[in-house]
Amino acid sequence: MSAAKKIETSLKKEVVELPKEISAKYLLNFFEKIKSVETPTELVFNFEKTSIMEPMSYPHLHRIKNHILKTGGNFQSVHISTALYNRLQIDGVAGLFNYKPQTDGKSASFKKMDADFLNHFIEAAISTFNIQANIKVTNRPPELKKNNELQVDIIGVISLVSANLEGSVSLCFPKETFIKVCNLLFGETHTEISHEIEDAAGELLNMIFGNAKGQLNNKFNCQIQKAIPTIIYGQKLKLKQTKGPTIILPFECEAGNFHLEIEAVEK
Amino acid sequence: MFNTAAKILVIDDMLTIRKICKKILSDLHFSNISEASDGAEGWQIINTQGPFDVIISDWNMPKMDGLTLLQNLRSHPEYSETPFIMLTAESDMEQVRLAADSGVDNYILKPFKNDTFIAKLEQTHKKFLMKKAA
Numbered sequence: 001m002s003a004a005k006k007i008e009t010s011l012k013k014e015v016v017e018l019p020k021e022i023s024a025k026y027l028l029n030f031f032e033k034i035k036s037v038e039t040p041t042e043l044v045f046n047f048e049k050t051s052i053m054e055p056m057s058y059p060h061l062h063r064i065k066n067h068i069l070k071t072g073g074n075f076q077s078v079h080i081s082t083a084l085y086n087r088l089q090i091d092g093v094a095g096l097f098n099y100k101p102q103t104d105g106k107s108a109s110f111k112k113m114d115a116d117f118l119n120h121f122i123e124a125a126i127s128t129f130n131i132q133a134n135i136k137v138t139n140r141p142p143e144l145k146k147n148n149e150l151q152v153d154i155i156g157v158i159s160l161v162s163a164n165l166e167g168s169v170s171l172c173f174p175k176e177t178f179i180k181v182c183n184l185l186f187g188e189t190h191t192e193i194s195h196e197i198e199d200a201a202g203e204l205l206n207m208i209f210g211n212a213k214g215q216l217n218n219k220f221n222c223q224i225q226k227a228i229p230t231i232i233y234g235q236k237l238k239l240k241q242t243k244g245p246t247i248i249l250p251f252e253c254e255a256g257n258f259h260l261e262i263e264a265v266e267k
Numbered sequence: 268m269f270n271t272a273a274k275i276l277v278i279d280d281m282l283t284i285r286k287i288c289k290k291i292l293s294d295l296h297f298s299n300i301s302e303a304s305d306g307a308e309g310w311q312i313i314n315t316q317g318p319f320d321v322i323i324s325d326w327n328m329p330k331m332d333g334l335t336l337l338q339n340l341r342s343h344p345e346y347s348e349t350p351f352i353m354l355t356a357e358s359d360m361e362q363v364r365l366a367a368d369s370g371v372d373n374y375i376l377k378p379f380k381n382d383t384f385i386a387k388l389e390q391t392h393k394k395f396l397m398k399k400a401a
Contacts (some may be wrong), residue, residue: 055386086358090374132378186286196282203283206327207377210356217359226327226357228280 011042011073018045022053027060034064039105040072045097048079051127058093065096082120082215083127101219113165113247113264117216118142121169121260122249124211128204129253133185137253145246145261151236152258154178154193156205156229160264162216163223167243171205175235177256184255193233202229206259269392271296273320278302278309278336280328284305284354284377288323291381302380306331310339311357318346321391326355326366343368352387365392 019026034041043064068075077097080088085101088094122139129135153175161165173181179190181204182197190197206229216222232239244265251258275297277288285302292300293396301316303309307330313319322340326333333353353366356377363374373391375384 052380054380054382055390056382086360087376089360090358090363090376120388128378131380171354187290196286199281200283203281207356210377211358214356214358217361228327229328 005096010224011040013042013044015044016044018047018074019048020049020051022050022057024056024060025230027057027064031060031064031067035067036107038071041068042074043068043076045075045077046079047077047081047084048085050132051081052131053084053088055091058091058096061093061096065098075227081123083123083211086214086218089180098190102117113262116131117264118247118249118262120212120215121208124208124215125249125260128207128211129181129251132204132207133181135181135184135253135255137251140252143248143250145241145248151238153233153235153237155232155239156201156203157232157239158205158209158227158229160209160262161225161227163221164266165222165264166267167262168241169205169209169263170239170261171201171208171258172239172261173201173258174256175256180255181253181258198231198233201233202231205229269295269297269389270320272299273392274299274301274318275299275311275320276301276303276309276315276317276319277324278304278306278322278328278333279325279354280304281325284325288384290355291384295385305329306333306336309336313340313346313349318349321350321352321388321395323352323354323388326353326357326362334366335370337366337371348395348398350391352391 065075075098077099080097080099085094088097126137126139130138152172154173156171158169160169175193178193178201182190182200185200213224217224239261241263243263246261246263249260249262270390275292277285277300279285289300299310309324310331324333324336337351340349345377350372352373353371354373354375354377360375366374372394373387374390375387
């Protein structure tokens with residue numbers, strides 16, 4: 001066994017379960033607690049519950065990591081979600097975390113909608129509503145669309161074109177749910193779907209699609225193309241996909257129920 | 268902190284995002300906020316009402332996208348230094364690199380918390396002042 005290995009195994013290990021949202025204040029408090037500790041420690045930050053990290057917290061993480069390394073310890077991060085890791089990469093700070101993202105070699109191989117593919121859209125929908133509108137959303141089990149009887153009042157639609165797949169992604173709301181979502185999103189009171197709020201259906205879909213696309217492209221090289229959403233608004237709309245089988249991803253939240261419809265067939 | 272007299276241009280084809288940005292900026296007491304619904308309209312406003320102190324733009328828009336607008340700005344003698352923040356749902360690393368190579372000053376990924384928006388605006392503003400002082 002090498003000398004370096006001997007030192008590593010003698011370190012005191014401390015696993016820190018991080019919160020859902022990491023604020024600058026949280027990491028500053030953490031730094032204040034550990035800055036006087038000189039015992040070499042193997043500090044493991046567990047990001048399993050974390051979906052948001054404030055950019056203002058990065059300098060404090062840098063100070064924590066520097067202190068740990070200066071005292072002869074080790075620092076590493078575990079369980080960073082793909083969505084959060086994407087954000088850290090974009091902010092140019094991913095290197096700070098000593099984290100190796102896992103890949104499973106599925107490169108460009110999605111030729112059908114499997115659970116892994118759909119999970120990226122579910123994750124993106126939950127985080128979009130949580131981050132942008134502060135709405136906690138839960139998902140219900142996916143269903144295969146059997147007929148076109150699901151009636152909604154406003155739909156955002158975006159085309160889905162990747163290396164192997166083509167189809168569409170639609171975000172569908174009943175009127176009441178959509179109005180309540182908009183009231184929470186804008187901090188205003190609307191009672192009808194008007195020009196002022198109707199494109200929120202497109203923008204929320206744009207965020208869900210953009211995030212799922214980024215994760216699938218970064219992780220699996222799916223080569224999903226950029227697209228601009230369109231909005232369909234009316235009363236009791238029925239959406240009919242024409243390319244192939246469609247999966248419904250239902251969600252519920254304090255504003256009511258809504259769903260995503262994903263249609264994707266092999267090219 | 269911020270100079271609230273700064274001229275800010277918000278460009279997005281979605282009214283939703285323009286509304287959210289304007290609300291955050293108004294809450295910070297910025298009073299000089301202009302808006303455009305695509306890159307082409309943004310470019311026209313820059314040429315008639317510019318220069319702006321900060322431009323916050325979406326990437327995917329009809330008529331002219333945010334990247335083309337950024338490239339136009341960077342190749343223009345008068346606007347080449349204008350602080351430019353890309354506010355987009357594009358998180359593919361290739362796209363982010365492309366924006367960085369084209370001279371974007373900061374990148375805000377949609378969805379975003381107000382705090383993130385403010386922190387990145389502040390970062391961009393500081394970077395610009397430091398560049399100006401150098």
